[in-house]
């Protein structure tokens with residue numbers, strides 16, 4: 376049996392805003408855990424242990440929970456503990472049966488209520504303790520996001536980002552201390568935010584305005600990726616991603632990542648999609664990080680190193696793309712072995728040597744071989760003609776279930 380915890384959501388209206396039932400749960404607890412701000416909202420108590428969350432939180436939490444095993448433990452969290460809160464972490468550590476959650480109204484629900492926005496028309500982006508570039512993934516003219524801020528500086532950072540990407544006309548409403556007597560609302564544009572001050576506790580409601588960054592289906596224009604020519608071009612990228620088939624929560628290894636375009640588009644498919652980009656060249660590895668930031672997926676992980684050695688010890692992927700280095704001994708074998716049942720592998724090659732390797736791999740493992748020729752138009756004198764690019768051989772394997 377693991378320890379049990381009751382998590383109570385508390386609003387900006389503090390102790391008096393709790394229901395009588397929730398107040399009693401807190402008063403009856405032997406131990407109350409929570410952020411310092413939340414613990415300070417409670418009335419004094421002499422024989423109750425009150426302990427702020429440890430740091431680093433995720434690593435220290437199991438020991439803390441086991442220390443109080445068998446006692447009545449209540450944790451305080453703001454709003455709905457399952458909205459970017461402690462709820463998910465506790466369930467991950469203790470299992471769902473051991474965590475009872477009593478939510479109150481989330482800051483996201485309050486923000487939507489103030490804005491008059493339907494839940495179905497809004498996405499929620501948390502930049503709490505994370506890179507603000509995450510906001511850029513949501514950019515589309517007219518689209519709305521609610522951003523969970525880290526602190527009073529977040530609205531300024533988000534405004535700078537929007538201005539620097541040409542989206543300074545986006546409307547920003549910074550909603551502070553929602554649900555308290557001191558609630559504030561500052562409605563402005565990113566351009567005009569400049570030196571304004573925000574409350575420490577805030578969320579930002581954004582209505583994007585500005586140039587279209589690209590669609591949300593794979594195949595962004597090549598120009599959106601800073602690159603040195605080592606880029607999986609648009610039509611081939613779209614083809615590869617359709618076979619890699621990103622699904623929520625899944626992990627891609629982008630092997631020989633170049634400019635990182637395949638891994639970036641994998642992560643743009645869904646906010647929970649993850650990528651590890653493996654790239655031998657340090658300059659390119661740094662470029663992948665810049666591209667990932669610019670396209671709103673700063674959490675993409677870059678591993679600088681040579682495959683197959685660099686693949687050792689990485690978390691197991693759900694799909695693998697090999698855009699470069701397929702002829703290095705061991706790369707294809709390592710990738711095939713790393714795939715779980717149902718996992719997808721896509722390998723691209725342009726040389727005869729890679730093509731021979733892919734034909735052999737196809738004979739050995741099965742899958743699908745496709746040859747893709749892309750031609751684009753270019754001037755021929757005063758006329759227009761087709762310019763072919765190098766044909767690419769694509770091998771796709773979906774690992775059978777045992």
Ligand SMILES: C[S@@+](CC[C@H](N)C(=O)[O-])C[C@H]1O[C@@H](n2cnc3c(N)ncnc32)[C@H](O)[C@@H]1O
Nearest residue numbers: 387454455458460481482523524552553576577
């Ligand atoms: C870690 S998230 C937790 C969200 C929380 N679980 C909820 O349901 O509201 C914290 C975010 O909520 C914001 N927040 C929490 N309470 C707020 C309030 N009363 N007014 C405005 N923002 C609030 C914080 O500024 C931060 O962006």
